[in-house]
Amino acid sequence: MSVTLSRRQAFKAMIGLGGTVTSALLPVTAHAATGAGGKSEEHPAHPIAPADAIAMLYDSTVCTGCKACMPACNEANGLPTDTLLSGGIWDMPMGLNAKTKNIIELYQDPQSDEFAFVKKQCMHCLDPACVTGCPFGSLVKRDLGAVTWNSSLCIGCRYCEVACPFEVPQFQWENWNPKIVKCEFCYDQRLKEDMQPACTAACPTKAVIFGKRTDLLAEAKDRIAATPDKYFENRVYGEHEAGGTQVLYLSSVSFQKLGLPKLGTTSIGHYATKVTSVIYKWLAGPALVAGVFGFFIRRNWERHEAERHEHEEKTGFPDQL
Amino acid sequence: MNITEPTQDKRGTTLINHWQCGVPVTTGPVLTPFLLLLIGLAALGLGLAVLRFFSPLGPFSAMNDVYAWGIWKTFNVMTLTALGSGPLALGIAAWVFNRQKLHVVMRTALVSGFLFYATGLIALGFDVGRPWNFYSALMPWRWNSESAMLEISICMPLYCAVFLSFEILPLILERVYYTANDRSRALLCRVAPIIRKVYPFVIIGAYVIPLMHQSSLGGLLLLAGTKINPLWQSPVMPLLYLIAAVFCGLGFTIFLLMIVCLRYARDLDAAVLAELANLLSGTCFVFLTIRVGDLIWRQQLLAAFAFDKMSLLFLFESAMILAPALALRFRRVRETPRALLNMSAVACLGGMLYRFIPTSIAYQPLRSTAYFPSAPELVMAAGYIALGSAAFVLAVNYFAVLPGEASAWDHAYRPFGWPRKAAQTSIAIQVPSTVAQERAI
Numbered sequence: 001m002s003v004t005l006s007r008r009q010a011f012k013a014m015i016g017l018g019g020t021v022t023s024a025l026l027p028v029t030a031h032a033a034t035g036a037g038g039k040s041e042e043h044p045a046h047p048i049a050p051a052d053a054i055a056m057l058y059d060s061t062v063c064t065g066c067k068a069c070m071p072a073c074n075e076a077n078g079l080p081t082d083t084l085l086s087g088g089i090w091d092m093p094m095g096l097n098a099k100t101k102n103i104i105e106l107y108q109d110p111q112s113d114e115f116a117f118v119k120k121q122c123m124h125c126l127d128p129a130c131v132t133g134c135p136f137g138s139l140v141k142r143d144l145g146a147v148t149w150n151s152s153l154c155i156g157c158r159y160c161e162v163a164c165p166f167e168v169p170q171f172q173w174e175n176w177n178p179k180i181v182k183c184e185f186c187y188d189q190r191l192k193e194d195m196q197p198a199c200t201a202a203c204p205t206k207a208v209i210f211g212k213r214t215d216l217l218a219e220a221k222d223r224i225a226a227t228p229d230k231y232f233e234n235r236v237y238g239e240h241e242a243g244g245t246q247v248l249y250l251s252s253v254s255f256q257k258l259g260l261p262k263l264g265t266t267s268i269g270h271y272a273t274k275v276t277s278v279i280y281k282w283l284a285g286p287a288l289v290a291g292v293f294g295f296f297i298r299r300n301w302e303r304h305e306a307e308r309h310e311h312e313e314k315t316g317f318p319d320q321l
Numbered sequence: 322m323n324i325t326e327p328t329q330d331k332r333g334t335t336l337i338n339h340w341q342c343g344v345p346v347t348t349g350p351v352l353t354p355f356l357l358l359l360i361g362l363a364a365l366g367l368g369l370a371v372l373r374f375f376s377p378l379g380p381f382s383a384m385n386d387v388y389a390w391g392i393w394k395t396f397n398v399m400t401l402t403a404l405g406s407g408p409l410a411l412g413i414a415a416w417v418f419n420r421q422k423l424h425v426v427m428r429t430a431l432v433s434g435f436l437f438y439a440t441g442l443i444a445l446g447f448d449v450g451r452p453w454n455f456y457s458a459l460m461p462w463r464w465n466s467e468s469a470m471l472e473i474s475i476c477m478p479l480y481c482a483v484f485l486s487f488e489i490l491p492l493i494l495e496r497v498y499y500t501a502n503d504r505s506r507a508l509l510c511r512v513a514p515i516i517r518k519v520y521p522f523v524i525i526g527a528y529v530i531p532l533m534h535q536s537s538l539g540g541l542l543l544l545a546g547t548k549i550n551p552l553w554q555s556p557v558m559p560l561l562y563l564i565a566a567v568f569c570g571l572g573f574t575i576f577l578l579m580i581v582c583l584r585y586a587r588d589l590d591a592a593v594l595a596e597l598a599n600l601l602s603g604t605c606f607v608f609l610t611i612r613v614g615d616l617i618w619r620q621q622l623l624a625a626f627a628f629d630k631m632s633l634l635f636l637f638e639s640a641m642i643l644a645p646a647l648a649l650r651f652r653r654v655r656e657t658p659r660a661l662l663n664m665s666a667v668a669c670l671g672g673m674l675y676r677f678i679p680t681s682i683a684y685q686p687l688r689s690t691a692y693f694p695s696a697p698e699l700v701m702a703a704g705y706i707a708l709g710s711a712a713f714v715l716a717v718n719y720f721a722v723l724p725g726e727a728s729a730w731d732h733a734y735r736p737f738g739w740p741r742k743a744a745q746t747s748i749a750i751q752v753p754s755t756v757a758q759e760r761a762i
Contacts, residue, residue: 098386132465134465135470135471136458137464153454155455156451158390159468161386162541162545167386167686167687171386176376178377268544276467280466289532290525296419297524320428321517
C-alpha cells in the first residue's frame with residue numbers, strides 16, 4: 001500500500017502539526033515558568049512590598065480636621081482652589097475632584113455623637129488596578145511605589161476611573177485638553193528632591209506621617225498593641241486590602257463608614273489577569289485557535305471551491321464570495 | 322420582479338427555499354422619507370460630535386467621575402457590537418463548522434456587522450478625552466500588554482478597517498465590475514483571483530480577532546471588581562460576553578433578514594432561517610448553562626432568587642435568553658416566521674441586557690452619584706445608530722447584499738444605475754411589492 005502524499009502536502013502537514021503542538025504547549029510551559037518561580041509572576045495574588053516602598057500612615061483618631069494638608073497639597077501641585085460651594089471665597093471641595101487631589105472629609109453619625117475625620121487621596125496600591133488597565137502605560141508605578149500619570153501617553157479612555165476601587169482618579173470634564181488628576185505622592189514635586197509629600201509635611205498633629213512602609217506598618221501595629229480597644233477591629237486598613245496599599249489607615253470607627261470600601265485581600269490585577277495572562281502569553285492562545293480554525297477553513301474552502309466550479313459550469317452565474 | 326411559485330411545507334406554511342446569492346434591491350425609490358429621517362438624525366448626531374471635538378466633554382455628557390463611562394461606551398460599543406458579531410458567528414459556523422447553507426446570508430451579516438463596528442468606533446473616537454495620543458497604538462513598545470483596554474483599542478479598529486473591510490471588498494468590486502468600463506473590468510478580473518487566493522487566510526484573522534476583543538469587553542469589567550454586583554461580576558465574564566456576542570450576532574442576523582425581506586418583498590428561505598434558529602437556540606443554552614453554573618460555583622444562587630431589584634433584573638435577563646432557547650427547540654416555532662422573528666428579537670434583547678447591565682445598572686460604585694445620559698449624549702448615540710441604519714439601507718440598494726433568487730438578478734443589466742432605476746421603478750413597483758409582502762410573511 002502506497003502513501004499518496006506529495007512532498008508539498010507533507011511539508012504543509014508538518015508545519016501545521018508543528019504549529020498546533022507548539023501553540024498548545026507554549027501556555028503550559030509559560031504557566032509552569034511563572035507558577036514555579038513565583039517571582040516572575042506579574043500580578044501575584046498577594047504582592048510583597050519592595051524594601052524601599054514608602055508609605056503614609058493616617059491615624060483618624062489623631063486628626064483634628066484642621067485641613068492644613070489641603071492647601072499644602074494645592075500649593076505643591078499647582079492646583080486651583082475649588083470655591084464652588086463657598087461662593088468664591090475659600091477652597092471647599094465636595095470630594096476628590098479635578099481640582100482636588102487630597103481632602104479631609106468628616107463622618108458624623110446623625111443619631112449618636114460619633115464622628116471621625118478621614119483623609120482621602122490616592123492609595124498607591126502595591127498592585128494598582130489603574131496601572132494594570134491603562135492601555136498605553138500612561139499610569140505607572142514608579143520607584144518607591146508612587147503611582148504617577150504621564151500626559152503624553154494618556155488617550156483619555158477613563159478606564160482608570162472604572163478600575164480604581166477607591167474612586168481616586170478624576171477626569172477634567174471641563175477642559176478641552178483633559179488631564180487625569182490624582183495624588184502622585186508629590187513624586188516630581190518633592191519626592192525626587194528627598195522631601196516628604198506636602199500633606200505629611202504640613203500636618204501639625206502628625207495625624208498623617210511619612211516613612212518606609214515596613215516602618216509605618218510596625219508603628220501602626222505598635223499603636224494598636226498599646227491601646228487594644230481603641231482602634232476598629234484592631235487592624236490597619238491598607239495592609240492587605242486589594243493586595244495591600246501604600247497608604248495605611250487607623251480609625252476608631254468602621255472603615256466603611258469613613259468611605260473606604262470593603263475589599264478582599266487579593267490584588268485586583270491578579271483577579272483580572274490570572275486567566276488572560278496564561279491565554280495571551282506570547283499570543284499562544286490566539287495562535288492555537290488560529291491553527292485549528294485554519295485547518296478546518298482550508299478543508300472547507302477546498303470543498304467550497306470544487307462546488308463553486310461545478311455550480312458556475314452548470315448555471316453560468318458567477319459564484320459570489 | 323420574477324415571482325417564483327411558493328412551495329408549501331407539510332403544515333401549509335408558505336415558505337420557499339430560494340436564497341441563492343446576494344441580489345441588490347432594484348425596486349422602489351431609494352430616498353424614502355424614512356431614509357431621509359435617518360440621514361437627518363445621523364447628520365444631527367455627527368454635527369454634535371464635531372462640536373464636541375472642539376469642546377470639553379462636560380457640556381455634552383452627563384458622565385461624571387463615578388460613572389466615567391457613558392452610553393457611548395456602554396451601549397454603542399459594548400452592547401451594539403454584540404449585535405454586530407454576525408460575521409463572527411456566521412463565519413465560524415459556515416467556514417469552520419461547514420454549515421454551507423449560511424454562505425448566502427454572510428453578506429447581510431457582514432454589512433450590518435461592519436456598520437455596527439464602524440459606528441461604535443466613531444462613538445469611541447468622540448468619547449475619549451485625548452484622541453490625539455492614540456498614535457501610540459502604532460508603537461508596540463508603548464503597549465501595556467496586560468490591559469484589556471489595549472486589546473480592544475487595537476483589535477477593534479484593526480478588525481473593522483482590515484478584516485471586515487476585506488470581507489466586504491468582493492461586494493464593492495462586484496458593483497464596480499457592473500458599472501465600470503472594459504479596462505477597469507479587465508483589471509478587476511485580474512484582482513479577483515488574488516482575493517480568492519488570500520481569502521481563506523484572511524478570514525482566520527477575521528474570526529480569531531473578534532473572539533479576542535469580544536471576550537476582552539467582558540475582561541474590561543473584571544478590573545471594576547466589587548463595583549459590579551456579584552450576580553454579574555465573575556471571572557467567566559469574558560467567556561459569557563463572547564457567547565452573548567455569538568448569539569446576539571445570530572439573533573440579529575435572523576431579525577434583520579426577516580425585516581428586510583418584509584420591507585423589500587423578498588421571499589424567505591425556511592432552511593437557512595431554521596439553521597440559524599437552531600444555532601441561536603444552542604448558543605443560548607450554552608450561555609445559560611455557563612451562567613447558572615458560574616452562579617452555583619460562586620454560591621450566588623440564593624442572591625439570584627432573592628427577588629430584590631438586582632435579582633429581578635437577573636431573572637428578567639435570563640428569561641429573555643431562556644425563552645428563545647426553549648421555543649426555538651420546536652420545529653413548529655422555527656418554521657413559523659412570526660414566532661421566529663419575535664424569538665430572535667427577544668434573544669437579541671436578552672443578550673444586550675446581559676452586556677449592558679454590568680456596565681450601568683449593576684455598576685454600583687461606593688459614592689452615591691447618579692448618571693443618566695444627557696440630551697446631546699442621547700442624540701449623538703442615536704445619531705451613530707441612524708448613521709449605521711442609513712448606510713445599511715443605501716448598501717442594500719447599491720450592492721448585492723440581501724439574499725435572493727439568482728434569477729431575480731439579471732446579470733447582463735446594469736442594476737445599480739441610480740437615474741435609470743429611479744425613472745423606471747419608482748412608479749410601477751409599489752403595488753406588487755405590498756402584495757408580495759403579505760405573501761412573504
